[in-house]
Amino acid sequence: MSNLTLHYNVPGDDFTRAGEASGSVKRTLKDLGFSPEMVRKVVIALYEAEINLVIHAGGGEIDVEISPESVDMVLTDKGPGIPDVEMAMKEGYSTAPDNVRSLGFGAGMGLPNIKKYTDEMKIDSVVGEGTTMYLKVYNN
Amino acid sequence: MKVFEIKEILDAEIICGEEFLDREVFAACGSDMMSDVLAYVKEQAVLLSGLVNPQVVRTAEMMDMQCIVFVRGKQPDQGIIDLARDRDIVLLSTKQTMFASCGMLYEKGLRGGAMK
Numbered sequence: 001m002s003n004l005t006l007h008y009n010v011p012g013d014d015f016t017r018a019g020e021a022s023g024s025v026k027r028t029l030k031d032l033g034f035s036p037e038m039v040r041k042v043v044i045a046l047y048e049a050e051i052n053l054v055i056h057a058g059g060g061e062i063d064v065e066i067s068p069e070s071v072d073m074v075l076t077d078k079g080p081g082i083p084d085v086e087m088a089m090k091e092g093y094s095t096a097p098d099n100v101r102s103l104g105f106g107a108g109m110g111l112p113n114i115k116k117y118t119d120e121m122k123i124d125s126v127v128g129e130g131t132t133m134y135l136k137v138y139n140n
Numbered sequence: 141m142k143v144f145e146i147k148e149i150l151d152a153e154i155i156c157g158e159e160f161l162d163r164e165v166f167a168a169c170g171s172d173m174m175s176d177v178l179a180y181v182k183e184q185a186v187l188l189s190g191l192v193n194p195q196v197v198r199t200a201e202m203m204d205m206q207c208i209v210f211v212r213g214k215q216p217d218q219g220i221i222d223l224a225r226d227r228d229i230v231l232l233s234t235k236q237t238m239f240a241s242c243g244m245l246y247e248k249g250l251r252g253g254a255m256k
């Protein structure tokens with residue numbers, strides 16, 4: 001069986017729609033019969049990353065590849081980039097403005113949450129050009 | 141604890157999901173920061189929040205939470221209600237504060253659930 005690939009375009013101007021891609025991936029994984037734990041790990045990481053695309057990068061693209069062994073996710077944006085990835089990974093570090101905080105995000109817990117729920121996480125970022133994030137969760 | 145018990149304890153109004161009131165919840169989580177909710181894996185929990193926006197419903201969706209209680213009489217708009225209906229999530233609204241709501245549910249035996 002060939003792997004299933006999904007592609008999503010995440011608009012940057014509509015916070016209310018942030019999470020649509022993650023919700024769709026969730027329903028797909030559930031339909032494919034992945035365990036609830038596996039589904040939750042994937043979608044929590046993906047949802048935090050999708051929110052970041054919207055609140056920090058003006059939107060972007062999500063590619064997901066699903067195989068029986070793992071789920072791979074690539075999130076790409078042409079946003080401002082992350083000057084210091086190590087710093088951004090710290091719990092509580094956030095450059096989000098107050099209006100984002102009043103929406104329930106921007107506590108600086110997104111990247112740490114993503115790290116916690118994935119088996120592999122890699123961020124390539126160039127300031128002024130954008131960010132690409134690679135995530136992998138093994139199905140075990 | 142069943143969802144209808146939560147409704148009774150908090151004297152809450154049902155906004156949607158009346159058909160799911162006998163669902164069982166085993167834990168509760170009260171927060172206005174969605175990342176905090178996402179940081180804790182809990183099985184079948186109820187989410188209490190003073191925040192009213194679609195991301196509260198989406199967060200519950202990602203976490204398999206069956207019921208959301210909006211505290212301090214907060215009322216979601218139609219877009220939020222439609223989203224919750226579509227995801228089979230019960231929405232309740234109580235006049236109680238977050239602190240009082242959590243205390244009342246705790247007193248009746250509901251717990252925070254294990255942090256993993």
Ligand SMILES: Nc1ncnc2c1ncn2[C@@H]1O[C@H](COP(=O)(O)OP(=O)(O)O)[C@@H](O)[C@H]1O
Nearest residue numbers: 052056057088094095096106107108109110111
């Ligand atoms: N896609 C992105 N583009 C640019 N900056 C980002 C991106 N994702 C994260 N960041 C930066 O990393 C910081 C930490 O991210 P995160 O842990 O998700 O916290 P939060 O989103 O709550 O600010 C953000 O505040 C932002 O400065």
Ligand SMILES: [Mg+2]
Nearest residue numbers: 048052110111
């Ligand atoms: Mg974030």
